[in-house]
Amino acid sequence: MAQDAPSSLATLQTKILTTSNGDPVDDNQNSLTAGEFGPILLQDFHLIDKLTHFVRERIPERVVHARGAGAYGHFEVTADISDLTCAKFLQPGTKTPVFTRFSTVGGDRGTSDSLRDVRGFAVKYYTEDGNYDMVGINTPVFWIRDPIKFPDLNHSQKRHPRTNLRDHDTFWDFLSLTPESLHQVTVFFSNRGTPYSYRHMHGFATHTFRLVNAQGVSHYVNKTNQGIKNHTAEDAIKLDGTNPDSNTEDLYEAIDKGDFPSWSVCIQVMTEEEASNYRWNIFDDTKVWPFADYPLKKIGTLTLNRNPDNYFAEVEQSAFSPSFMVPGIDVSNDRVLQGRLFAYPDTQRYRLGPNFQQLPVNQSYRAKVSHHQRDGPGTYSDNFGAHPNYEPQSLDPNGPQQQLHDIRAKFVQTSLMGKTGRYPYRDSDDDYVQPRALYNLLKGKEQDDLIKNIVDHIKHVKNPEIIKRQIAVFSRADPEWGRRVEEGVKASGKKL
Ligand code: HEM
Numbered sequence: 180m181a182q183d184a185p186s187s188l189a190t191l192q193t194k195i196l197t198t199s200n201g202d203p204v205d206d207n208q209n210s211l212t213a214g215e216f217g218p219i220l221l222q223d224f225h226l227i228d229k230l231t232h233f234v235r236e237r238i239p240e241r242v243v244h245a246r247g248a249g250a251y252g253h254f255e256v257t258a259d260i261s262d263l264t265c266a267k268f269l270q271p272g273t274k275t276p277v278f279t280r281f282s283t284v285g286g287d288r289g290t291s292d293s294l295r296d297v298r299g300f301a302v303k304y305y306t307e308d309g310n311y312d313m314v315g316i317n318t319p320v321f322w323i324r325d326p327i328k329f330p331d332l333n334h335s336q337k338r339h340p341r342t343n344l345r346d347h348d349t350f351w352d353f354l355s356l357t358p359e360s361l362h363q364v365t366v367f368f369s370n371r372g373t374p375y376s377y378r379h380m381h382g383f384a385t386h387t388f389r390l391v392n393a394q395g396v397s398h399y400v401n402k403t404n405q406g407i408k409n410h411t412a413e414d415a416i417k418l419d420g421t422n423p424d425s426n427t428e429d430l431y432e433a434i435d436k437g438d439f440p441s442w443s444v445c446i447q448v449m450t451e452e453e454a455s456n457y458r459w460n461i462f463d464d465t466k467v468w469p470f471a472d473y474p475l476k477k478i479g480t481l482t483l484n485r486n487p488d489n490y491f492a493e494v495e496q497s498a499f500s501p502s503f504m505v506p507g508i509d510v511s512n513d514r515v516l517q518g519r520l521f522a523y524p525d526t527q528r529y530r531l532g533p534n535f536q537q538l539p540v541n542q543s544y545r546a547k548v549s550h551h552q553r554d555g556p557g558t559y560s561d562n563f564g565a566h567p568n569y570e571p572q573s574l575d576p577n578g579p580q581q582q583l584h585d586i587r588a589k590f591v592q593t594s595l596m597g598k599t600g601r602y603p604y605r606d607s608d609d610d611y612v613q614p615r616a617l618y619n620l621l622k623g624k625e626q627d628d629l630i631k632n633i634v635d636h637i638k639h640v641k642n643p644e645i646i647k648r649q650i651a652v653f654s655r656a657d658p659e660w661g662r663r664v665e666e667g668v669k670a671s672g673k674k675l
Contacts, residue, residue, distance in 0.1 A: 326518020
């Protein structure tokens with residue numbers, strides 16, 4: 180049985196109030212002054228200790244996914260996929276402790292849980308081979324298929340540089356000029372864009388990964404066992420005013436009263452040969468692999484059963500990255516995944532400092548971690564004591580050594596061909612085929628809600644050329660879709 184994940188570092192050690200260096204405090208209400216009515220003395224270390232620490236309490240918020248809630252739990256494997264992967268934590272019957280953080284994407288740290296957005300679903304598996312992170316979202320696809328567009332995507336959806344307002348013109352300007360986003364636009368404006376709670380949504384890894392053993396490639400999905408439940412657009416907006424913390428509260432209270440949420444963890448698997456002949460480019464994260472072609476295979480259950488003791492230490496300081504991998508799972512040529520492998524630890528070195536992996540919530544505490552990295556701000560560990568801090572070395576027979584026969588080095592070899600270049604993805608009608616299928620899959624009220632949600636948003640765009648361009652994108656997927664949005668926008672009084 181796996182030991183529990185660590186919570187925050189230190190709890191109170193004494194009932195006596197002390198300064199940060201442990202000196203007992205005699206008076207916590209009155210500053211030290213020169214005489215009864217005189218100025219405060221610089222020698223009042225307790226006052227200065229208190230104020231200087233307080234003014235340094237904030238760290239940079241995550242540049243995206245700033246607002247979130249987290250919980251601990253475990254993942255238990257219920258199927259035998261040992262033919263597909265040698266990952267230890269995916270072997271039959273294995274139970275692995277996890278930490279999960281849910282989030283919204285575009286809003287600042289203080290914004291509302293309920294408003295229309297994609298939701299983050301990040302899971303840190305504390306495995307014996309090191310931490311494995313699945314950093315997913317509640318939609319199966321992404322807005323773009325090249326990481327070079329990510330800063331532009333986010334600049335267009337976050338605050339305007341002049342007004343500091345979220346801006347409808349920039350939002351639709353970028354999307355209407357980036358038709359590969361249409362699939363994600365469809366999911367975003369469907370009712371799944373306003374989930375009832377974090378417990379009532381699925382989570383998708385979205386990218387293609389390689390399972391190491393049988394040369395399979397796979398997609399991951401966490402299917403909620405609570406059932407999908409969404410707010411109406413009106414309820415989501417109402418909650419913004421009445422309870423902006425609705426999803427954070429729902430998760431905390433459910434776990435607090437023992438109503439532990441769970442998800443069925445599933446994969447879709449294809450062989451490399453199938454992958455090379457599939458009609459969709461399997462490295463394009465704006466596409467799904469339809470379940471009819473590749474059905475979901477349940478491999479285990481993820482359960483959340485413990486709230487963190489301290490929000491800042493455990494949730495705010497948690498750091499997930501798609502580059503935190505373990506033997507048995509490897510990356511693919513998905514360009515967005517490739518960009519993410521670099522971006523996450525990079526932002527975390529800035530947000531939390533270069534030693535962020537030593538923080539309790541981030542520690543690979545079930546693996547034996549040994550390397551030659553030393554020093555730097557926030558060295559929380561013993562810094563590997565007296566062991567040599569370089570390799571090759573001959574002084575310490577127990578010093579860490581490279582593993583030339585690691586299974587990844589042995590099996591994960593990718594054939595490459597062609598010349599370096601900035602290649603666009605195949606130029607075709609591809610961007611419209613899957614959104615069209617999704618639009619037609621939505622029936623009756625669900626499709627009406629999609630149109631209404633789009634119209635209620637796009638009608639705020641000031642520049643009619645942007646609206647017309649986006650209507651043309653909808654029309655190219657399905658003329659009726661474009662027509663309905665156009666009629667809705669005109670009915671709102673907007674001139675096109
Ligand atoms: C958070 C970058 C695409 C899911 C973040 C953060 C950055 C980032 C810088 C903040 C991390 C931190 O401060 O700890 C990028 C880039 C992307 C990309 C450059 C594409 C080029 C995606 C995709 C997904 C995703 C495709 C999901 C499939 C998440 C989640 C978080 C996050 C869930 C929050 C993790 C947490 O709870 O701490 N992303 N991202 N991102 N991203 Fe991405």
